[in-house]
Amino acid sequence: VTNSETSTATVLGLGAMGSALARALLTAGHPTTVWNRSADKAVPLVEQGAVRASTVAEAIEASPLTIVCLVDATAVHELLDEAGDALSGRVLVNLTSGTPEHARTLADRAVHYVDGGIMAVPPMIGGPDALVLYSGSGEAFAAHRPVLESLGAARYLGEDPGLAALYDFALLSGMYGMFAGALHAYALVGTEGVPATAFNELLVPWLDAMASTLPRVAEEVDSGDYGSDSPLAMQATGVASLIEASRAQGITPDLILPVKRLMDEAVAAGHGDSDVAALVRVMARGAPR
Numbered sequence: 001v002t003n004s005e006t007s008t009a010t011v012l013g014l015g016a017m018g019s020a021l022a023r024a025l026l027t028a029g030h031p032t033t034v035w036n037r038s039a040d041k042a043v044p045l046v047e048q049g050a051v052r053a054s055t056v057a058e059a060i061e062a063s064p065l066t067i068v069c070l071v072d073a074t075a076v077h078e079l080l081d082e083a084g085d086a087l088s089g090r091v092l093v094n095l096t097s098g099t100p101e102h103a104r105t106l107a108d109r110a111v112h113y114v115d116g117g118i119m120a121v122p123p124m125i126g127g128p129d130a131l132v133l134y135s136g137s138g139e140a141f142a143a144h145r146p147v148l149e150s151l152g153a154a155r156y157l158g159e160d161p162g163l164a165a166l167y168d169f170a171l172l173s174g175m176y177g178m179f180a181g182a183l184h185a186y187a188l189v190g191t192e193g194v195p196a197t198a199f200n201e202l203l204v205p206w207l208d209a210m211a212s213t214l215p216r217v218a219e220e221v222d223s224g225d226y227g228s229d230s231p232l233a234m235q236a237t238g239v240a241s242l243i244e245a246s247r248a249q250g251i252t253p254d255l256i257l258p259v260k261r262l263m264d265e266a267v268a269a270g271h272g273d274s275d276v277a278a279l280v281r282v283m284a285r286g287a288p289r
């Protein structure tokens with residue numbers, strides 16, 4: 001395989017994200033073949049220099065590396081059914097969002113399989129802030145790393161194909177937790193006419209300060225040796241007041257209630273003297289289905 005062959009790529013799926021991926025490959029100078037179920041979405045990419053394939057198999061056979069980015073894992077399975085043997089000896093990088101289990105099931109269908117999680121929105125692809133997480137065949141990832149790096153920073157996590165999806169969801173969990181807390185805060189001060197933009201002057205440095213405590217929280221999660229500076233029994237009482245105050249201001253406490261429930265469970269399980277890291281213990285016991 002020559003260098004020019006290893007730098008060519010195929011993109012299957014030209015929605016908002018797939019089109020951004022193909023554009024970034026073309027911009028970085030990689031000869032790119034594209035295919036989409038609705039053929040018209042290939043037109044702007046062909047104008048940028050992409051080659052349009054008329055079938056999935058033809059698209060896959062055009063490059064040693066195929067990147068697939070569809071709506072969900074079911075669509076990827078359908079596409080692989082359509083591909084027949086075309087993938088044989090070729091690398092499949094699946095950047096469609098799915099669960100770790102979806103990734104492991106898809107990995108069973110392609111010998112050289114890499115799964116990925118895109119930590120970016122389409123306009124960020126190819127730019128300095130885009131990050132893509134990868135897991136699965138380390139050999140396949142290493143062989144195509146230079147091409148994949150034109151999409152964004154590439155972080156390889158290990159041979160288990162489910163790891164990229166797991167990390168992706170864990171990062172999203174952190175994000176949604178932060179947004180949920182911030183939105184509750186805006187709603188609460190909003191009841192007294194305080195604009196969210198004005199409140200940010202206090203909220204953003206506060207969240208920065210709290211984020212700076214995460215190294216200590218993480219150490220406690222790993223060691224199971226919890227600190228007691230802010231014991232959960234005290235925090236649970238404080239959060240009960242927060243919930244009462246929210247209701248009194250006419251705000252639903254829906255985003256805060258699950259935190260209170262876990263705190264109560266942790267206190268009941270004997271973690272009243274531990275700080276917030278002990279909540280992970282309660283979560284690890286699983287949730288009622």
Ligand SMILES: NC(=O)c1ccc[n+]([C@@H]2O[C@H](COP(=O)([O-])OP(=O)(O)OC[C@H]3O[C@@H](n4cnc5c(N)ncnc54)[C@H](OP(=O)(O)O)[C@@H]3O)[C@@H](O)[C@H]2O)c1
Nearest residue numbers: 013014015016017018037038070071075096097118120121
């Ligand atoms: N957009 C984002 O901000 C973002 C960020 C991170 C990750 N992602 C992930 O990237 C993936 C694609 O997202 P997107 O924003 O590009 O979505 P999108 O714009 O809705 O595009 C969906 C793509 O899936 C194709 N598709 C749907 N069902 C199909 C099927 N049965 N067979 C073949 N093709 C099928 C569509 O083809 P047609 O054009 O023919 O309908 C289209 O190319 C998703 O898994 C998403 O979670 C997106």
